[in-house]
Amino acid sequence: MSQQYPPQQPNQPYQQQPQQPGWGAPQQGWGAPPQPPKKNPIGKILGFGCLGIIGLFVVIGIISAAVGGGSSKKSDSSSGVKPAATASKDGKASTADKPKGAADDDKKADSKPATPKKKVVTFKVWGTAPAGALGPLDITYGSDSDNRKGKFVNGKxxxxxxxxxxxxxxxxxxxxxGSGDxxxxxxxxxKTKRGHASGGYNICDAQLSSGxxxxxx
Known part of the structure; x- marks a missing residue:
C-alpha cells in the first residue's frame, strides 16, 4: 500500500500544516481551561465600610444611653426638691426631716453660750508655824488697794x-x-511667785506686779 499524505494546501509549503484549533499550545483553543474571573476589591471595601458605619451607629447609641441616664440622675438630685418637714407635737419640725445644717443651727440656738470664767488671784501658805508669844502665824494678803488677814489652819x-x-x-x-518653816x-x-521663811520672826513674802x-x- 502506498502511504497517503494529506492534500497540500495552496500557497503553503509541503511540510507546514495549518494549525488546527486544539492542536497547538492551550492559549485560546477549545482544549484550554477557562481562566477564572478576577475578583473586584471594590466589593470588599464597600462591605467593610458598611460594617464600620453600622458599628459606629451602635457605639453612638450606647454612649447616648449612658449620658442620658447620668443626666437624669443629676437632674433628680439637683432639682432641689426636698421632703416637707413633718411637725412634731410641739408644732416644730422634726430634725429627721430638716436639712443637716438646720438641725445643727437648732442645737446651737438651744444651747446657752458658755460664760467665761472669771480670773482670780490665788494665795497659799504651807509648812510648820507653831504659835508663839504673840500668837499664831500672822498672814496678810491682797492688792495695793485691798488688804486682808488670813488664818493658818492644819499647816496650810x-x-x-x-x-x-x-x-x-x-x-x-x-x-x-518665834519658830517654824x-x-x-x-x-x-x-504666773506664780514664791517665798520662804524659817525660824524666829522671819517673813515669807510673795508678790506679782502688773506689767x-x-x-x-
Missing part, C-alpha cells in the same frame, strides 16, 4: 480674790512667831 492657808485689772500688784506676807505663793493666770502690757511679773 489658801484664799482667792477676783482679779482687778486696775490693781498695781497682789502680794502675800506670812510672819513666823513655811513657804508662800501668789498665782495669777498661771505695762497687761501681764504679771
Amino acid at each position: 492657808f489658801e484664799a482667792t480674790l477676783p482679779l482687778n485689772k486696775d490693781a498695781m500688784y497682789y502680794s502675800l506676807t506670812a510672819q513666823l512667831q 513655811i513657804n508662800c505663793s501668789v498665782t495669777i493666770n498661771g 505695762l502690757l497687761g501681764g504679771w511679773d
Whole structure:
C-alpha cells in the first residue's frame, strides 16, 4: 500500500500544516481551561465600610444611653426638691426631716453660750508655824488697794480674790512667831511667785506686779 499524505494546501509549503484549533499550545483553543474571573476589591471595601458605619451607629447609641441616664440622675438630685418637714407635737419640725445644717443651727440656738470664767488671784501658805508669844502665824494678803488677814489652819492657808485689772500688784506676807518653816505663793493666770521663811520672826513674802502690757511679773 502506498502511504497517503494529506492534500497540500495552496500557497503553503509541503511540510507546514495549518494549525488546527486544539492542536497547538492551550492559549485560546477549545482544549484550554477557562481562566477564572478576577475578583473586584471594590466589593470588599464597600462591605467593610458598611460594617464600620453600622458599628459606629451602635457605639453612638450606647454612649447616648449612658449620658442620658447620668443626666437624669443629676437632674433628680439637683432639682432641689426636698421632703416637707413633718411637725412634731410641739408644732416644730422634726430634725429627721430638716436639712443637716438646720438641725445643727437648732442645737446651737438651744444651747446657752458658755460664760467665761472669771480670773482670780490665788494665795497659799504651807509648812510648820507653831504659835508663839504673840500668837499664831500672822498672814496678810491682797492688792495695793485691798488688804486682808488670813488664818493658818492644819499647816496650810489658801484664799482667792477676783482679779482687778486696775490693781498695781497682789502680794502675800506670812510672819513666823518665834519658830517654824513655811513657804508662800501668789498665782495669777498661771504666773506664780514664791517665798520662804524659817525660824524666829522671819517673813515669807510673795508678790506679782502688773506689767505695762497687761501681764504679771
